[in-house]
Amino acid sequence: MKDQADSYVTEDGRTIGPVVMEMKNITLRFGGVEAIKDISFDIREGEIRAIIGPNGAGKSSMLNVISGFYVPQEGEVWYKGARRPSMKPFEVAQQGIARTFQNIALFEGMSVLDNVMTGRLTHMKTGIFSQALWKGAAEREEIANREVAERIIDFLEIQAIRKTPVSRLPYGLKKRVELARALAAEPSLLLLDEPMAGMNVEEKEDMSRFILDVNDEFGTTIALIEHDMGVVMDLSDRVVVMDYGKKIGDGTPQEVRNNKEVIDAYLGVAHE
Amino acid sequence: MFYREAGDFNTTYAEDQQTFPIKFDRYRYYLVLFIAIVVVPFTVNDYWVNSIFMPFLIYAIAAIGLNILVGYCGQVSLGTGGFMAVGAYACYKLMTAFPEVSMFIHVLLAGGITAMVGVLFGLPSLRIKGFYLAVATLAAQFFLVWLFNRFPWFYNYSASGQISAPERDTFGITITGPNTEAWAAYAFCLVFTIFSAYVARNLTRGSVGRKWMAIRDMDIAAEIIGVNPLRAKLTAFAVSSFFIGISGALFFSIYLGAVEVGEAFGIQKSFLVLFMIIIGGLGSIFGSFAGAAFLVLLPVALKVVGVDILGWPTDIVAHLQLVIVGLLIIVFLIAEPHGIAQLWRVAKERLRLWPFPH
Numbered sequence: 281m282k283d284q285a286d287s288y289v290t291e292d293g294r295t296i297g298p299v300v301m302e303m304k305n306i307t308l309r310f311g312g313v314e315a316i317k318d319i320s321f322d323i324r325e326g327e328i329r330a331i332i333g334p335n336g337a338g339k340s341s342m343l344n345v346i347s348g349f350y351v352p353q354e355g356e357v358w359y360k361g362a363r364r365p366s367m368k369p370f371e372v373a374q375q376g377i378a379r380t381f382q383n384i385a386l387f388e389g390m391s392v393l394d395n396v397m398t399g400r401l402t403h404m405k406t407g408i409f410s411q412a413l414w415k416g417a418a419e420r421e422e423i424a425n426r427e428v429a430e431r432i433i434d435f436l437e438i439q440a441i442r443k444t445p446v447s448r449l450p451y452g453l454k455k456r457v458e459l460a461r462a463l464a465a466e467p468s469l470l471l472l473d474e475p476m477a478g479m480n481v482e483e484k485e486d487m488s489r490f491i492l493d494v495n496d497e498f499g500t501t502i503a504l505i506e507h508d509m510g511v512v513m514d515l516s517d518r519v520v521v522m523d524y525g526k527k528i529g530d531g532t533p534q535e536v537r538n539n540k541e542v543i544d545a546y547l548g549v550a551h552e
Numbered sequence: 553m554f555y556r557e558a559g560d561f562n563t564t565y566a567e568d569q570q571t572f573p574i575k576f577d578r579y580r581y582y583l584v585l586f587i588a589i590v591v592v593p594f595t596v597n598d599y600w601v602n603s604i605f606m607p608f609l610i611y612a613i614a615a616i617g618l619n620i621l622v623g624y625c626g627q628v629s630l631g632t633g634g635f636m637a638v639g640a641y642a643c644y645k646l647m648t649a650f651p652e653v654s655m656f657i658h659v660l661l662a663g664g665i666t667a668m669v670g671v672l673f674g675l676p677s678l679r680i681k682g683f684y685l686a687v688a689t690l691a692a693q694f695f696l697v698w699l700f701n702r703f704p705w706f707y708n709y710s711a712s713g714q715i716s717a718p719e720r721d722t723f724g725i726t727i728t729g730p731n732t733e734a735w736a737a738y739a740f741c742l743v744f745t746i747f748s749a750y751v752a753r754n755l756t757r758g759s760v761g762r763k764w765m766a767i768r769d770m771d772i773a774a775e776i777i778g779v780n781p782l783r784a785k786l787t788a789f790a791v792s793s794f795f796i797g798i799s800g801a802l803f804f805s806i807y808l809g810a811v812e813v814g815e816a817f818g819i820q821k822s823f824l825v826l827f828m829i830i831i832g833g834l835g836s837i838f839g840s841f842a843g844a845a846f847l848v849l850l851p852v853a854l855k856v857v858g859v860d861i862l863g864w865p866t867d868i869v870a871h872l873q874l875v876i877v878g879l880l881i882i883v884f885l886i887a888e889p890h891g892i893a894q895l896w897r898v899a900k901e902r903l904r905l906w907p908f909p910h
Contacts (some may be wrong), residue, residue: 368775369772370775370778373775379776381776385770385773385776386769386770387765387769387774388769388770389769389835390762390765390766390769393585394762398766399725401759404758406758408787408791410794411755411758411759412753412754412755414754414758418758421759423563423564426565432563465777540901
């Protein structure tokens, strides 16, 4: 087991840094139902960390704890070496954690460009009065952030639709725009909730390529939930496996694949 | 054939982000401004100013204000009349307390005071949405009207309970009271209308506007990208009330001259401005102007056609107007929820390709 502060180099030559986020003994209850039972795991800087498990295992709840929608009854969240007090989702976002949703949560009334620009909001600081004047600080800030947004748009190959209203786009492109919006925030931790749900093979391949490229080019730390085992095993550096709110496995894809509990959870087991 | 963007290239982001990226639109806009500033003041008479231009300019400001709240931020409000009353009474108190100060300052301050009142009544918006928020703002409407009737301090203990604008000037030109010249009143309102449209456009195209629209389209997603919902909603309430307060101040001091609060700023006023933005187009500055123009011109046009040309009795024409407005609102809500502004956009899209659409 490596130490929290250690860095190491993976087989494909990427450097994985020290622990950036650590969940310690998280327990989340809804009334009498325990959605998450005493789970601990960590996310290292620069890695792709997958959370997998059967339906209802508590994966999305875990992501919601990280992004501040749910406050766990027990346990601590450590982020960048400090214990995180309980926060509203917008404060979590301001700390540099961005996410996408399982069911797309784009702003339907706005264009693709405007949607991506909303991702820049945490970086835009000019006050309401200088914005009312526009000329000067507000315009400079807008253009500087537009350049960042355009880089992301280029990167994800959605230049052609930048002025199209999001409501007119097909599903696969919407998923990509949502990724663009999350990336525009230049997050230090990116949470992806089933980025490939409902996609065909080609779209999945595209999305996988984008996820790898994002991690490679920007060095973004990514935590993702995914059902497609093939994808998860190919993409991720380490995998957490959950079942019925409990952690049943944690390690490299190879370790997890050979874990007996994990095989039981996925393939079923004979009950005597 | 004229409406073309061929050969019209934007090479910087600043050019791409300007309000009218297409040259033809830009020149048309300059032409309208030129006519409004240079031609109209020298050619209008009392009738045109009082029945068309002034109500249009003042309602356009109110519509811009309400559009920011309803169209951009998605918070339904039925308190417009009440907030206009705040602007009017604030302006009245300032005018009588500081007679020597310029009217420009009074009107702006009246807007600022209304903004603060608006924030106060916007506080419930964090917890309640949609219909329930509409009812809460309805409470603001009735409470504010009651307040201005109930406490004589607001109308300086006048016997009639009305407020009437004393004669005041700005830069040496009389703009309130009976001795005002038509062009001066027009010019004064025009300044505020242009100012409001300019500020509203700048706010809605920048990060503040994106926060509002994010809250409107999906508040959970807005939070996840770092928008503080309470602050975004309250700034929308503040900016919206600021404009509505300005329009209320102008409506009282320049346009009507004397006001009885329940009559001038009752619930009908709230609905009138709401109808303007529904017909004109939610979430569009141009729509605010279009809606205001439409509802100001409709009664005038009906009167000219119905009474003057066809010789119908006045009351039938007045009722006909209610029928037409009601009908139009139903038609727009079903057929084109984005109003005249959307019709205009679609027409422009078609024009770009006309006459060879394939």
